[in-house]
Amino acid sequence: MEKVFASIITIGDELLIGQVIDTNSAWIAQELNKLGVQVKNRVAVGDLWDDIWQALDEESRKASLILITGGLGPTADDITKPLLCEYFGGKMVVHEDTLAHVTLLFEKVFKRPMIERNRKQAEVPDVCTVLKNEKGTAPGMLFEKNGVIFVSMPGVPHEMKWLMQHHVLPMVETRFTRGVIRHKTLLTAGIGESFLAEMITDIESSLPSHIKLAYLPNYGMVRLRLTASGEDATVLETELTSYFNQLLERTKDYLVIDEDLPMELVVGKLLKERNQTLATAESCTGGYIAHIITKHSGASAYYMGSVVSYDNHIKEKVLGVSSTTLNTVGAVSEDTVKQMAASVRQLMQTNYAIAVSGIMGPDGGTPGKPVGAVWVAVASADKTVTQLFHFRFDRSRNIELTATNALNLLRQLILGKL
Amino acid sequence: MEKVFASIITIGDELLIGQVIDTNSAWIAQELNKLGVQVKNRVAVGDLWDDIWQALDEESRKASLILITGGLGPTADDITKPLLCEYFGGKMVVHEDTLAHVTLLFEKVFKRPMIERNRKQAEVPDVCTVLKNEKGTAPGMLFEKNGVIFVSMPGVPHEMKWLMQHHVLPMVETRFTRGVIRHKTLLTAGIGESFLAEMITDIESSLPSHIKLAYLPNYGMVRLRLTASGEDATVLETELTSYFNQLLERTKDYLVIDEDLPMELVVGKLLKERNQTLATAESCTGGYIAHIITKHSGASAYYMGSVVSYDNHIKEKVLGVSSTTLNTVGAVSEDTVKQMAASVRQLMQTNYAIAVSGIMGPDGGTPGKPVGAVWVAVASADKTVTQLFHFRFDRSRNIELTATNALNLLRQLILGKL
Numbered sequence: 036m037e038k039v040f041a042s043i044i045t046i047g048d049e050l051l052i053g054q055v056i057d058t059n060s061a062w063i064a065q066e067l068n069k070l071g072v073q074v075k076n077r078v079a080v081g082d083l084w085d086d087i088w089q090a091l092d093e094e095s096r097k098a099s100l101i102l103i104t105g106g107l108g109p110t111a112d113d114i115t116k117p118l119l120c121e122y123f124g125g126k127m128v129v130h131e132d133t134l135a136h137v138t139l140l141f142e143k144v145f146k147r148p149m150i151e152r153n154r155k156q157a158e159v160p161d162v163c164t165v166l167k168n169e170k171g172t173a174p175g176m177l178f179e180k181n182g183v184i185f186v187s188m189p190g191v192p193h194e195m196k197w198l199m200q201h202h203v204l205p206m207v208e209t210r211f212t213r214g215v216i217r218h219k220t221l222l223t224a225g226i227g228e229s230f231l232a233e234m235i236t237d238i239e240s241s242l243p244s245h246i247k248l249a250y251l252p253n254y255g256m257v258r259l260r261l262t263a264s265g266e267d268a269t270v271l272e273t274e275l276t277s278y279f280n281q282l283l284e285r286t287k288d289y290l291v292i293d294e295d296l297p298m299e300l301v302v303g304k305l306l307k308e309r310n311q312t313l314a315t316a317e318s319c320t321g322g323y324i325a326h327i328i329t330k331h332s333g334a335s336a337y338y339m340g341s342v343v344s345y346d347n348h349i350k351e352k353v354l355g356v357s358s359t360t361l362n363t364v365g366a367v368s369e370d371t372v373k374q375m376a377a378s379v380r381q382l383m384q385t386n387y388a389i390a391v392s393g394i395m396g397p398d399g400g401t402p403g404k405p406v407g408a409v410w411v412a413v414a415s416a417d418k419t420v421t422q423l424f425h426f427r428f429d430r431s432r433n434i435e436l437t438a439t440n441a442l443n444l445l446r447q448l449i450l451g452k453l
Numbered sequence: 454m455e456k457v458f459a460s461i462i463t464i465g466d467e468l469l470i471g472q473v474i475d476t477n478s479a480w481i482a483q484e485l486n487k488l489g490v491q492v493k494n495r496v497a498v499g500d501l502w503d504d505i506w507q508a509l510d511e512e513s514r515k516a517s518l519i520l521i522t523g524g525l526g527p528t529a530d531d532i533t534k535p536l537l538c539e540y541f542g543g544k545m546v547v548h549e550d551t552l553a554h555v556t557l558l559f560e561k562v563f564k565r566p567m568i569e570r571n572r573k574q575a576e577v578p579d580v581c582t583v584l585k586n587e588k589g590t591a592p593g594m595l596f597e598k599n600g601v602i603f604v605s606m607p608g609v610p611h612e613m614k615w616l617m618q619h620h621v622l623p624m625v626e627t628r629f630t631r632g633v634i635r636h637k638t639l640l641t642a643g644i645g646e647s648f649l650a651e652m653i654t655d656i657e658s659s660l661p662s663h664i665k666l667a668y669l670p671n672y673g674m675v676r677l678r679l680t681a682s683g684e685d686a687t688v689l690e691t692e693l694t695s696y697f698n699q700l701l702e703r704t705k706d707y708l709v710i711d712e713d714l715p716m717e718l719v720v721g722k723l724l725k726e727r728n729q730t731l732a733t734a735e736s737c738t739g740g741y742i743a744h745i746i747t748k749h750s751g752a753s754a755y756y757m758g759s760v761v762s763y764d765n766h767i768k769e770k771v772l773g774v775s776s777t778t779l780n781t782v783g784a785v786s787e788d789t790v791k792q793m794a795a796s797v798r799q800l801m802q803t804n805y806a807i808a809v810s811g812i813m814g815p816d817g818g819t820p821g822k823p824v825g826a827v828w829v830a831v832a833s834a835d836k837t838v839t840q841l842f843h844f845r846f847d848r849s850r851n852i853e854l855t856a857t858n859a860l861n862l863l864r865q866l867i868l869g870k871l
Contacts, residue, residue: 048667051492052636053483054678054713055669056476060497065471074469075504077497079478082667086493093511109647110668144845145645152647193846218470227563229527229570249466249500250528251473260472295472315761321747322740325761329739332815332848334763340771341761343733343743349758349801383767397750427562428611430750 039211040075042094046106050079071213095183105190107173109152125162133157166202170194219279220260220295254439298442306337314383315341316375318392324438339383354378372412395433413445420453457629458493460512464524468497489631513601523608525591527570543580551575584620588612637697638678638713672857716860724755732801733759734793736810742856757801772796790830813851831863838871
């Protein structure tokens with residue numbers, strides 16, 4: 036069976052001057068992977084004729100499916116469409132269905148007059164198959180050359196996703212005979228990458244060549260991912276599960292969960308199973324813990340809310356932290372987070388509370404309380420557990436680490452491990 | 454003068470299966486750009502010998518500076534170091550300074566015994582210049598071949614950044630004669646990309662070939678960016694400023710700010726200048742507004758805190774929204790956000806408040822209040838302004854759009870434009 040390789044080309048100067056972070060590629064790669072298509076390369080090029088042309092040439096030698104995003108806007112810096120037209124030897128024609136769709140969008144959704152520039156978005160090379168884009172004005176375009184399929188999509192994430200789900204992924208399923216790829220991921224906490232590697236070294240070296248192990252360290256935790264590729268899904272699943280179970284057994288003292296879930300959903304799952312609730316009181320994380328919990332649909336089943344007491348007066352006024360505490364041991368102290376946790380749990384009438392207070396940097400550190408010092412409290416009706424962390428990173432990473440470690444501490448409290 | 458082109462190669466399977474979003478490349482590109490080095494290409498490849506080798510070959514034909522991140526960990530899936538050794542024709546030797554540094558890190562920072570696997574991190578190809586990594590165990594490595602400079606760095610963001618700042622960027626400054634690149638960016642709100650393009654079409658077509666205009670639409674706003682490249686910084690600045698001023702004048706009715714600032718910092722700047730303060734009451738955004746404000750150091754000068762009233766009882770209990778309001782018009786209503794704003798402004802004693810309540814999706818929509826319906830209130834002592842938005846996107850984008858538009862509404866209130 037033929038193995039299908041894909042390449043992703045993202046087009047746009049904004050990617051090369053760092054003004055925009057590319058989130059599209061990760062999403063596309065995930066979706067293709069589920070279908071057993073392996074992404075071989077990801078390339079970003081600017082809005083430059085020769086560079087785009089060269090990327091098309093190079094990638095079509097490596098892959099049989101080339102997904103292109105970006106460069107399709109209505110403005111003059113977007114040159115991808117005329118370039119594709121010339122690359123595939125076509126000429127530009129008006130695509131009537133697209134014109135009708137664009138016209139309708141302007142009438143009904145944007146409620147603005149349509150101008151010539153918008154009309155141009157309905158022009159496509161006559162050598163492509165048009166993929167209707169219900170989410171925007173720029174249609175997707177599919178080309179074929181020497182057995183390679185090229186699909187051009189807008190760079191706007193929700194438009195790209197819609198085109199992938201409604202056109203590209205179904206096309207991939209029918210057009211390619213694909214291999215089977217399966218992943219299994221487990222999450223560990225409390226052990227470094229090298230020590231984990233030592234612990235499982237014999238399992239790792241016993242893996243057959245079609246099963247790969249990857250170490251994905253992040254936020255003081257390490258995920259282990261097994262990736263198996265083959266032809267028979269059932270055989271592959273059985274084989275993969277056998278190795279995965281060996282890893283689970285070996286790492287059990289450090290195991291958080293046997294799937295690829297972020298920490299906030301691991302905690303959410305525990306709370307939901309127990310029909311319990313959580314509130315947070317955040318100082319240094321400034322709402323980030325609340326955000327990562329509520330960015331997932333369904334969080335309202337277990338999450339009540341947060342008091343973000345960024346200013347010290349709010350800690351006193353809204354959370355009732357005693358002024359004595361604030362004036363003696365200060366806002367970044369065990370006493371403060373204990374009072375914050377107790378108070379928010381009471382205020383929001385929840386089973387559990389998380390409270391954090393620390394110094395995220397780059398400013399605000401003192402010799403006694405350096406940048407990265409964070410007090411965390413997790414509390415239930417019966418028990419309050421506190422921990423002092425020292426993170427050594429920049430502001431945004433210190434915030435992320437605080438959130439993940441606070442949630443991990445709560446996880447252990449819920450499981451009765453503290 | 455020679456123009457310097459760079460390529461970025463990121464190595465790691467996790468990038469190709471979409472498990473990790475690459476934020477390193479954007480940061481590297483920004484820093485190089487400031488020095489007048491243009492990133493020509495960005496490539497991501499997996500932990501595969503042939504693919505990495507091919508990427509090195511291809512990119513070295515396009516650029517004179519190749520920055521490589523990732524693949525340097527202590528585990529078996531990381532093959533970059535032996536590959537680089539073979540590619541540049543060296544052999545592996547222990548680097549004594551690195552060994553001493555790694556040993557020290559284990560003793561003083563990690564406080565764990567060091568194992569053979571960690572010792573290996575001190576081995577480097579004898580054909581490279583070692584770049585000391587004070588932030589971690591894997592050193593940076595610099596190679597040269599046919600006049601092209603290659604630098605290999607770990608993929609961990611704060612380690613990579615440290616190596617860039619302390620070794621790579623200073624090296625670039627001395628080793629390359631670079632061109633000058635200057636950007637100027639303005640932010641508009643309330644006008645679509647095509648209409649903006651029509652409005653400035655004559656300015657755009659009058660631009661000389663070394664000044665490029667880019668449209669960067671996002672969150673219902675459009676940034677316009679002029680990029681000029683040349684040799685004389687003073688001449689270039691003058692020329693760029695002249696075109697930029699034309700754009701500022703032409704777009705003045707829609708102009709938010711004449712620099713590349715995110716909306717939360719535009720608002721923060723206004724508050725700080727006026728010595729005024731802000732509190733937020735968030736339902737559907739679940740702490741995201743608080744987070745984007747507080748992720749910037751210095752926010753404590755104007756931001757007091759937030760009540761994240763994710764559950765309706767919290768709206769009633771903590772923010773005093775009347776039960777009549779919640780039981781009749783409901784939580785997603787003009788009345789609710791008005792009461793939330795007034796209450797949090799009172800509670801936190803601030804000049805301004807923002808309150809939001811809406812339905813972010815994918816579930817929870819009703820015919821009367823569909824997914825994407827969001828009520829926003831912004832309030833000062835004298836005035837409360839509300840607006841109903843209808844966003845049409847997925848949950849995460851709806852949250853982002855709510856935050857940016859709420860902050861933009863506050864901006865207009867502060868400026869007396871409402």
